[in-house]
Amino acid sequence: MDTSLIGSETLRPLARSRGSADKRYRIVCPTFWYPEHAKDTHATYVHDINRHLVRRGHSVCVVTPGRPDLLPREEFDGVEVVRFPFSLPLDLTYGRVAQSRVGLKGKLSRLAIMGKYLRHQYRATLAEARRTQADVLHAHWAIPTGPAAVLAGRQLGIPSVITMHGGDVYVNPSQGYDFPTRWYVRPVLRWTLRHADALTAITEDCRQHALRAGAPDERMRIVLNGADLRRFSPAPNGAGGDVASYGPRMIFACRQLFPRKGIRFLIEAAAQLRGSFPDLELVVAGDGFERPELERLAAERGIAGQTTFLGWVANADLPRYYRAAAVSVIPSLEEGFGIPAAEAMGCEVPVVASDAGGLPEVVEDGVTGRVVPRGDATALADAIAALLRDPALRHRMGKAGRERALRLFDWDRSAEAFETLYGEIGARSQA
DSSP states (O other): OOGGGSOOSSOOOSOOOTTSTTOBOEEEEEBSOOOSSTTOOTTHHHHHHHHHHHHTTOEEEEEEEEOTTSOSEEEETTEEEEEEEOOOOGGGSTTTTTTOOOOHHHHHHHHHHHHHHHHHHHHHHHHHHHHHTOSEEEEEOTTTTHHHHHHHHHHHTOOEEEEEOSTTTOOBGGGTBOGGGSTTTHHHHHHHHHHSSEEEESSHHHHHHHHHTTOOGGGEEEOOOOBOTTTSOOOGGGOOOSOGGGOTTEEEEEOOOSGGGOHHHHHHHHHHHTTTOTTOEEEEEBOOTTHHHHHHHHHHTTOGGGEEEEEOOOGGGHHHHHHHOSEEEEOOSSOSSOHHHHHHHHTTOOEEEESOTTHHHHSOBTTTEEEEOTTOHHHHHHHHHHHHTOHHHHHHHHHHHHHHHHHHOBHHHHHHHHHHHHHHTTOOOBO
């Protein structure tokens, strides 16, 4: 993928692109996952897209399932969020569904639950699109949200766009990740991909998986994910981060704690480095069902005292951890894009990443960090060690990372690409 054409080196003002300068779209956004409040850490990238569309003058109404204790309607960052009551069993929650295994009875139960969800999502999307007189439906995840969005768009006579985030089309049986190929998913996924008016993939790797899942190439384009580079920026006046207690050799990882995120390999790597770097500290922001196992692994490897699990950290608080880090690490076994890589690069921190999924499209090996084979703790340790030993190299890679992030991974660019797409597929616009 030639990313050299995506943009310039600096953050631009919110000037609108030629040809869309007088267009304002009313967008309804059906999505299975969405932050529950302004400081939530789940699916923040969907909200980031929406709030940047709002900043560019469009209106966005999100339609999403929510627990009964949440407000049915609210607004944050200018984005209207409408929730219809719907609760999921634990095995269908984010991070579990794609890698969990169930028997025939469980599969039939899932079909029933997801059928009920799609009916609710479809009806709520129709209602909000009619209320707002929507110009376009922009859904996130081909599965499970996509079918409801496509059907609603057809019923209303307005175009539907689906953004694929990787997990909805990604297949890697060796890592137990074959969700899109399961018999009760595959036909619905294929139908959805073939009937949406437009599809977007977050990386070339995501696009290739979508093609194998049945997506028509002529309806698909790449719109890269991004980071809020006003927030994820170097510390003022070149000062380091304010999390001083972790010391100068802090390794930082911001990950959901699920097996496919590969944190166990980072713990193994940190254990290998302990002898050479006795002052090394490993700090992990994030949570998930694998956390107890990871804490046990750190204790078994003798680095529990040098490993801190922060739990979920609000997005606004993450920059200070990145800025305090010597290296940021993303050891994923599967990754659609790797937003933490873009965030670290925005903060001028070098990144060591695996070669999973779209990560090599984000981290430029040897320039903004190092890319190593996935699932290889020794390769991780070697790459981290090389950076810890060379402050000048870390500085150069950090500077290069910021420059690359500004050029390629700014949410304003993503929002501009989406508004251009809306016009190309025939969405009405408001002058």
